[in-house]
Amino acid sequence: MMSWRWLLWLIPLYLVALVVMAPARLVFWFVGEGGGPWGGPGSAPLSSVSGTIWQGEASIHATLPTGGTLSLHNVTWQLSPWQLFTGEANVALKIPSSNYIYGEATIMASSSQAKLQANLKGAMQPAIQQLQIPVPITMAGDFELNIANYQVSDFQSGKFCDTLEGTFATSRTEMRLNHQWHQLGDYKTELTCNPQNGINANIDDNNLVGLRLNAQVNGRITAPQVSVNGSIKPTLQTPKPVTDVLVFLGKPDAQGRYNFKW
Incomplete structure (x- = not known):
């Protein structure tokens, strides 16, 4: 029973870690940069994206x-x-x-x-x-x-x-x-x-x-x-x-x- 409780705590922590460490390039691709699913040619004026959504270049x-x-x-x-x-x-x-x-x-x-x-x-x-x-x-x-x-x-x-x-x-x-x-x-x-x-x-x-x-x-x-x-x-x-x-x-x-x- 205790192991399941730990697992329930770890799942949200894991999801938060995924968001915090998400590569910025992946995020910008998803919202339009680089031809992501909602983007088209020139939809966002960004290139050479690196880092995370919290800190990047x-x-x-x-x-x-x-x-x-x-x-x-x-x-x-x-x-x-x-x-x-x-x-x-x-x-x-x-x-x-x-x-x-x-x-x-x-x-x-x-x-x-x-x-x-x-x-x-x-x-x-x-x-x-x-x-x-x-x-x-x-x-x-x-x-x-x-x-x-x-x-x-x-x-x-x-x-x-x-x-x-x-x-x-x-x-x-x-x-x-x-x-x-x-x-x-x-x-x-x-x-x-x-x-x-x-x-x-x-x-x-x-x-x-x-x-x-x-x-x-x-x-x-x-x-x-x-x-x-x-x-x-x-x-x-x-x-x-x-x-x-x-x-x-x-x-x-x-x-x-x-x-x-x-």
Whole structure:
């Protein structure tokens, strides 16, 4: 009789051990990666998966709306098993510096809400080229994206955010004109969530070229609507070649600012 009791205890422990030690590659294959029973071609952007579902490593390849490709290698994750009992998944991600975008992020998700905290860094030019960001001029420098608090709860609407507190900073920023690089200094963009549940990006004009900018991303995630309004008022530190090309924006206003929008 005692042996049967031990067996009844061992069966659930054995099943738990199977889940804990389940190879991550098998799990992702089952849910779609690699052509599993519910997957199709390109159903999940993961490859080179190793480890377990609780701690592992994979490469990410995803096609973006811009036509570019997000390719990140040797991304590691840790999933907290204890928070699953509270109905929330907590995943910590690390992207090594061998990628053109690197850093750390924490994703917390439940049936009603998703939260994100992240600190990502990289070089502007490789990121612009890989992601095919529509920047009309050739730029270089380093960037840092810091997301202190991002939350979204209305998954069905496709809105971008409910809460957003973050910054996007560039340092040693340069612009290429007539085959020459010109230093433009450092810039800081404040990221917030607007009343339409879209993203606001604002730059104050306390910078080398007197750039003041407000950009908004509204609409739905599947069909974003982007608008940009800004102006430039050259300072004494603005490189002359940069000042010279401002005539293509039209005439300055009464405050000496060259306005633009798209």
